[in-house]
Amino acid sequence: ETGVTQTPRHLVMGMTNKKSLKCEQHLGHNAMYWYKQSAKKPLELMFVYNFKEQTENNSVPSRFSPECPNSSHLFLHLHTLQPEDSALYLCASSQGQGEETQYFGPGTRLLVL
Amino acid sequence: SQKIEQNSEALNIQEGKTATLTCNYTNYSPAYLQWYRQDPGRGPVFLLLIRENEKEKRKERLKVTFDTTLKQSLFHITASQPADSATYLCALGNTGTASKLTFGTGTRLQVTL
Numbered sequence: 001e002t003g004v005t006q007t008p009r010h011l012v013m014g015m016t017n018k019k020s021l022k023c024e025q026h027l028g029h030n031a032m033y034w035y036k037q038s039a040k041k042p043l044e045l046m047f048v049y050n051f052k053e054q055t056e057n058n059s060v061p062s063r064f065s066p067e068c069p070n071s072s073h074l075f076l077h078l079h080t081l082q083p084e085d086s087a088l089y090l091c092a093s094s095q096g097q098g099e100e101t102q103y104f105g106p107g108t109r110l111l112v113l
Numbered sequence: 114s115q116k117i118e119q120n121s122e123a124l125n126i127q128e129g130k131t132a133t134l135t136c137n138y139t140n141y142s143p144a145y146l147q148w149y150r151q152d153p154g155r156g157p158v159f160l161l162l163i164r165e166n167e168k169e170k171r172k173e174r175l176k177v178t179f180d181t182t183l184k185q186s187l188f189h190i191t192a193s194q195p196a197d198s199a200t201y202l203c204a205l206g207n208t209g210t211a212s213k214l215t216f217g218t219g220t221r222l223q224v225t226l
Contacts (some may be wrong), residue, residue: 104156
């Protein structure tokens, strides 16, 4: 266990559905991240939050909407997704002070039909 | 644009041998480089960090080298075991208020008896 949990672990949704991914970290970290991992591609950084403030939005389509109510919780709200959005979505956390290790959750495997 | 290359072909080696994985990068001047291990269906797990002013780092059976002139890092696992079979990711980062890592696609290592 890395101290970062994600729910659900698997999700199947239609293109018209609205769903949310949840991430929680129990490490006392201040920074949280969303990544997308597709087959044969490197991890793509989507969003970064540091002390609850969004510090990075890596040109992510608006159908992905992050929310960070506090330093321990991070959500990714999904709506009107496309089949090409099917991937493993990983959440990570870190201290939030420069050079440091990121701790990853197990990911949510998303399938968009 | 920044590019990180890891051998996309799987590396197959025999138990007991040394596995060497390569990470090459272009158009990047990282302050540090990290190596992660990822097992199927799981998030990456941090292994080692090496800074730009360090040539080599060791941890148990793992050794990482970092050559900023060649823009290359080598990751070695000595006395490899079947349990070392996984995908290994390199990630480059720069200091800042929250670490922003750029990942390679990873190299899959298979250690056979």
